């Protein structure tokens with residue numbers, strides 16, 4: 503498969519926001535370049551994992567994003583043939599709206615070479631079965647070994663959505679869910695991706711889950727993973743939209759309804775999400791967040807406290823943080 507590569511010249515501190523904005527318009531898998539060297543594994547996991555914050559350097563950063571190219575040299579964006587100038591215009595519009603509230607540096611876009619790689623499926627060779635404590639997480643194309651039969655097993659194919667379970671932040675959330683899920687749990691999973699956290703909670707005994715995501719790729723991924731895990735159709739509902747500022751999504755998700763809200767999203771999203779999501783939670787409800795790189799711990803803890811929640815626990819894995827709080 504061929505991919506046209508584009509490079510954006512920006513600043514280190516704007517990387518996460520640009521990646522997230524590119525994601526919003528369907529340009530997934532953006533990569534940070536010219537940075538502290540990454541391991542091959544880290545590079546390959548970029549497609550499915552959160553980009554780790556890198557050490558500070560000269561402040562200049564380069565981001566690459568890829569657009570699929572057909573045999574006839576046409577570009578496909580969100581599955582539709584799109585002129586190169588329209589892709590550039592869409593990206594420039596995103597960069598302009600970021601410019602209104604942050605310094606993104608030069609923000610110039612250059613068109614690079616076409617690469618012939620199976621970018622979409624490349625990561626699969628690095629996704630192998632593994633355990634989160636006693637839970638087995640296994641790609642849906644791998645077989646369960648005899649000795650694992652009987653334990654909790656989560657079958658996952660994230661497709662082009664996020665969430666193999668390999669990322670530290672997902673594992674932090676799974677461990678917190680294990681502490682708080684009961685048979686009566688009504689769960690809201692903001693940024694559900696592959697649906698892994700809802701599926702884990704349902705397997706732990708939760709009554710019902712609602713997942714939301716901005717990324718439409720989450721819909722087929724959730725459907726497939728529900729089926730692979732024998733989750734009854736009605737036990738896990740999914741909706742696309744931004745709960746932060748879309749009243750219709752908030753109304754559909756419902757108010758004062760959830761025993762647990764889990765959100766494994768970058769700190770920059772958790773900050774505006776938190777004061778909104780408290781209205782979806784029942785009194786006594788638990789808020790489990792992750793996606794927080796260690797230097798953003800205080801930012802999220804402060805946002806959680808400012809929203810009136812009581813911080814119960816902060817847990818860590820590698821350079822990632824999870825904050826768990828309660829609505830009293």
Ligand SMILES: C[S@@+](CC[C@H](N)C(=O)[O-])C[C@H]1O[C@@H](n2cnc3c(N)ncnc32)[C@H](O)[C@@H]1O
Pocket residue numbers: 525552663664665666667669671672675692693694695696697698699714715716717720743744745746766767768771793
């Ligand atoms: C780090 S992934 C987490 C996926 C999965 N829950 C997991 O733990 O592995 C974050 C997800 O949040 C979604 N996302 C980002 N901002 C969002 C928002 N405002 N509302 C809903 N989903 C959002 C992204 O599309 C992505 O699927």
